[in-house]
Amino acid sequence: MTPAFVQFWYLKSEIKSAALSIWQDNWDNRETGRSTHDIVPRVFNKPIGWNREDIMFATGHGPFPSYLHRFNFRTHDNCSCGEEGGPMHYATKCRFTFSWHFETPTVSLKLQWLKNIRTNNLSRTRLRLLMLFKCDENNLIVEDNN
Numbered sequence: 784m785t786p787a788f789v790q791f792w793y794l795k796s797e798i799k800s801a802a803l804s805i806w807q808d809n810w811d812n813r814e815t816g817r818s819t820h821d822i823v824p825r826v827f828n829k830p831i832g833w834n835r836e837d838i839m840f841a842t843g844h845g846p847f848p849s850y851l852h853r854f855n856f857r858t859h860d861n862c863s864c865g866e867e868g869g870p871m872h873y874a875t876k877c878r879f880t881f882s883w884h885f886e887t888p889t890v891s892l893k894l895q896w897l898k899n900i901r902t903n904n905l906s907r908t909r910l911r912l913l914m915l916f917k918c919d920e921n922n923l924i925v926e927d928n929n
Contacts, residue, residue: 803828818843822897836914837907840870841897845914846921847873873917874910883913 806826810816819842823831839845848868852860862868864878873880875887885906888896900906 799828816842821894822901833901834911836911836918837901839918840874840910840914841901843870845870846918874913879920880913880916883909883916885909 803826810820810826811824813820822841833841843850847870848857848862849860850869851857860867860869862872862877862879866872866876868877871893874883874885876884885896885900900910
């Protein structure tokens, strides 16, 4: 094809392909966002259908002692039960969220476990309920005895 006869649709598809390739390369090589990258390794130009609770759990950005401690909003990263207060703790171990517990995955299967939750509607619903409880009852399970 000579440049004078290049069709608009062809140019559009080439630009889109190049943009997605650059975006994917940036996503693959960044230092931040690795926990999310592990669950969603491919970039898309359409939303993946996550709501607020899904995003908070997957990224760990939310009302978790481990996250709040990173920004000095807490003096420690422990839950009121004494263990580290990250998303996996509340989903699998914490006595305050027992009603929503999932079976604890082995270290080698944790990534697959997270991917399965992302694609299983019942698990996603349970995870959302856990996160809604965590957000609503944050004062019960995020004590900080300065």
